[in-house]
Amino acid sequence: xxxxxxDFLESQVYPSQIWQSVIRHGKPVNDRNRSLAxxxxxxxxxxxxxxxxxxxxxxxxxxxxGLSFLLFLVETVTGxxxxxxxxxxxxxxxxxxxxxxxxxxxxxxxxxxxRWGAHAMVLAVWFHMFRVFMTGSYKKPREFNWAIGVILxxxxxxxxxxxxxxxxxxLAMWAITVGTNMARAVPLLGHEGPFSNLLGLKIDNDIRxxxxxxxxxxxxxxxxxxxxxxxxxxxxxxxxxxxxFWRIRKDGGISGPQxxxxxxxxxxxxxxxxxxxxxxEGIKVEAPKAE
Ligand code: HEM
Numbered sequence: 001x002x003x004x005x006x007d008f009l010e011s012q013v014y015p016s017q018i019w020q021s022v023i024r025h026g027k028p029v030n031d032r033n034r035s036l037a038x039x040x041x042x043x044x045x046x047x048x049x050x051x052x053x054x055x056x057x058x059x060x061x062x063x064x065x066g067l068s069f070l071l072f073l074v075e076t077v078t079g080x081x082x083x084x085x086x087x088x089x090x091x092x093x094x095x096x097x098x099x100x101x102x103x104x105x106x107x108x109x110x111x112x113x114x115r116w117g118a119h120a121m122v123l124a125v126w127f128h129m130f131r132v133f134m135t136g137s138y139k140k141p142r143e144f145n146w147a148i149g150v151i152l153x154x155x156x157x158x159x160x161x162x163x164x165x166x167x168x169x170x171l172a173m174w175a176i177t178v179g180t181n182m183a184r185a186v187p188l189l190g191h192e193g194p195f196s197n198l199l200g201l202k203i204d205n206d207i208r209x210x211x212x213x214x215x216x217x218x219x220x221x222x223x224x225x226x227x228x229x230x231x232x233x234x235x236x237x238x239x240x241x242x243x244x245f246w247r248i249r250k251d252g253g254i255s256g257p258q259x260x261x262x263x264x265x266x267x268x269x270x271x272x273x274x275x276x277x278x279x280x281e282g283i284k285v286e287a288p289k290a291e
Contacts, residue, residue, distance in 0.1 A: 052256055
């Protein structure tokens, strides 16, 4: 049975144009084909060629960056499923959430996975930032990635904030009322903040007005927060995340404990010194010939 399948694959499938256009290398039985297999596959290609042992230790990374990303994926999948049952309009939103909880099979668990996943993601990102700080991984050459991380933290918090309004209950309305009221006082952008006169800001043209789509929380706010939460911010976040991951590779992978790096550096220095000594010993110093 196994060999029949093997024969079929080898005679019909592997030589076919469809197969050849996707898999462009032979069987990974030698080094060349194995490297072609990695280079030709986007997911394998994303992984670094080699990893230092300490980078795989949970005691060093706490796995918090990976956990943050896993939670981002959980939020994406559960969020898409939630969108099937939700209308972002003032008349329907609240009822949709209630019917999701009480009518839709597994609706309650779906909603709670999304909600608890969001809380967990905020925690994981904070812990990740804390570990990066404690291991000094924000230092050269990773300063730029630290700055990218700060943007990711802000975006994570903004995702939580925009999602908060969507259940359209009392908690949501008043939380967003309080939150957006703070935007009044933002320097330069809020109409009650310092320097607001430079841009001629008033209650109906400042950053709070732009967020609310009016001067108070209402239907226009709901659709704005929905579009921000489900499309705009996740889109920006995916883009910034790809820069974050790309930078980790370009900065030489996960940072190492200083001792390991120093030990390595010492080894290199010792080898170089030993080589230098050999060279010096190899040179025959001849006495100058008398003329
Ligand atoms: C959505 C949020 C974030 C995700 C999904 C994420 C993901 C990751 C992952 C998977 C790593 C690999 C190492 C590890 O797991 O620790 C990493 C490394 C790193 N992250 Fe993040 N990160 C996020 C937010 C942040 C924040 C808030 C900061 C700091 C402000 C930050 C700064 C860094 C730095 C500097 C590294 C390199 C660390 C090293 O080389 O040891 N990241 N990130």
